[in-house]
Amino acid sequence: MLYDFRSFINPGYYAFGKGTLSRLGQLIDRRKENGKGWTAYLIDIYFKDKNIEAKLPIIAGDLIIWIDPVLEPKTSLVDEYAAQIKAHNPQLPSVVVGMGGGTAMDYGKAVRLMVTNSGASHEYQGLDKIKNPGIYCICIPTISGTGAEVSMTTVLSGPEKKLGIKCDYTMPDEIIFDPELLDTVPDAQRFYTGMDCFIHNVESLEGTWITTMGKAFAEKSNEMCEDVFMNDSLSRIEADEKLMVASILGGNSITYAQVGVCHALSYGLAHVLGIHHGVGNCIVFNQLEKYYPEGYKKFKEMQIKAGVEIPEGICANVTDEQLNVMAAKALANEHMWDNAFGKEWRNHINADIIKDLYRKM
Ligand code: NAD
Numbered sequence: 001m002l003y004d005f006r007s008f009i010n011p012g013y014y015a016f017g018k019g020t021l022s023r024l025g026q027l028i029d030r031r032k033e034n035g036k037g038w039t040a041y042l043i044d045i046y047f048k049d050k051n052i053e054a055k056l057p058i059i060a061g062d063l064i065i066w067i068d069p070v071l072e073p074k075t076s077l078v079d080e081y082a083a084q085i086k087a088h089n090p091q092l093p094s095v096v097v098g099m100g101g102g103t104a105m106d107y108g109k110a111v112r113l114m115v116t117n118s119g120a121s122h123e124y125q126g127l128d129k130i131k132n133p134g135i136y137c138i139c140i141p142t143i144s145g146t147g148a149e150v151s152m153t154t155v156l157s158g159p160e161k162k163l164g165i166k167c168d169y170t171m172p173d174e175i176i177f178d179p180e181l182l183d184t185v186p187d188a189q190r191f192y193t194g195m196d197c198f199i200h201n202v203e204s205l206e207g208t209w210i211t212t213m214g215k216a217f218a219e220k221s222n223e224m225c226e227d228v229f230m231n232d233s234l235s236r237i238e239a240d241e242k243l244m245v246a247s248i249l250g251g252n253s254i255t256y257a258q259v260g261v262c263h264a265l266s267y268g269l270a271h272v273l274g275i276h277h278g279v280g281n282c283i284v285f286n287q288l289e290k291y292y293p294e295g296y297k298k299f300k301e302m303q304i305k306a307g308v309e310i311p312e313g314i315c316a317n318v319t320d321e322q323l324n325v326m327a328a329k330a331l332a333n334e335h336m337w338d339n340a341f342g343k344e345w346r347n348h349i350n351a352d353i354i355k356d357l358y359r360k361m
């Protein structure tokens with residue numbers, strides 16, 4: 001292991017089931033002191049014209065910040081949103097809600113920390129750098145698979161690096177899992193984000209860092225993922241509820257193990273070509289039959305069943321210089337390679353092999 005011993009944190013509260021969003025007001029109220037306080041909502045912009053305000057317990061004095069997930073989270077925007085919250089009311093909010101996919105939830109998780117810690121968020125990228133606990137944070141996934149709702153990191157692109165603010169304080173305090181919220185997710189996006197979960201599990205199970213805990217989470221999560229994408233007898237809401245649980249378990253599988261080849265390569269794609277996490281992982285995994293033969297076979301079966309295309313030819317026009325940067329970014333994820341191949345990972349992977357893989361994507 002590259003990291004020292006750690007004892008892992010989980011969210012304190014899980015509110016689960018169809019219609020649970022209607023309980024958000026109660027959950028917020030119990031975090032207010034003497035019934036006083038306000039809430040900052042960071043919500044995926046998809047919901048902006050969907051009358052979502054009518055379903056949320058918004059009261060006078062609350063603030064909504066709409067999150068545009070067209071770009072993955074940036075430290076500069078985290079700082080901007082934290083400043084907006086502080087300017088809105090000098091008394092800090094009682095609760096910060098992050099509602100949406102991995103992007104909106106990661107913004108929620110980061111912003112709730114940056115209103116209680118001084119300086120700029122890029123100064124806190126890395127492990128255990130945050131000094132003060134953040135505002136009580138409730139995450140509400142509206143698309144499932146990343147496991148961001150149960151992870152102790154928030155992945156941010158900063159001026160120098162794409163790296164998480166990773167520590168116990170990053171973990172959301174409470175999660176609302178309401179499968180009705182997933183109903184509008186388009187099929188392709190649902191598959192890409194769902195496969196992020198599947199790939200977390202495959203990389204955990206096939207890696208050298210696997211633990212009994214990680215294995216238990218990953219095995220059950222993948223059983224559920226396959227059910228979600230292969231079982232015709234499930235209704236959409238039943239499948240979405242399962243996908244929400246699979247995402248939690250998949251997120252925990254990597255907490256107790258580690259991601260591997262696919263995530264390392266996907267980082268290179270994101271850095272140079274700006275390709276999003278879910279679709280990026282699918283593009284990469286589509287070329288990883290050699291490394292994960294069993295997982296690849298199931299991935300292809302699910303892809304065919306879902307009728308979703310995996311983009312191809314995305315590296316057709318990359319320059320040699322870009323390819324070198326992509327390979328360097330991928331290779332820099334040493335912990336992922338260590339998990340994938342063990343301590344002697346340099347005997348298995350190098351820039352040339354990585355560049356050959358990228359050229360096929
Ligand atoms: P996303 O949050 O980027 O959203 C993808 C798309 O789905 C967006 O267009 C969004 O508007 C749309 N969408 C969301 N909910 C919807 C709904 N109910 N109906 C219709 N459309 C909806 O996608 P994602 O795959 O969930 O998250 C990717 C992000 O998560 C990346 O930024 C990645 O870095 C991050 N991530 C974080 C962790 C972590 O541990 N913190 C883990 C994996 C990924």
Ligand code: ZN
Nearest residue numbers: 146196200277
């Ligand atoms: Zn992932």
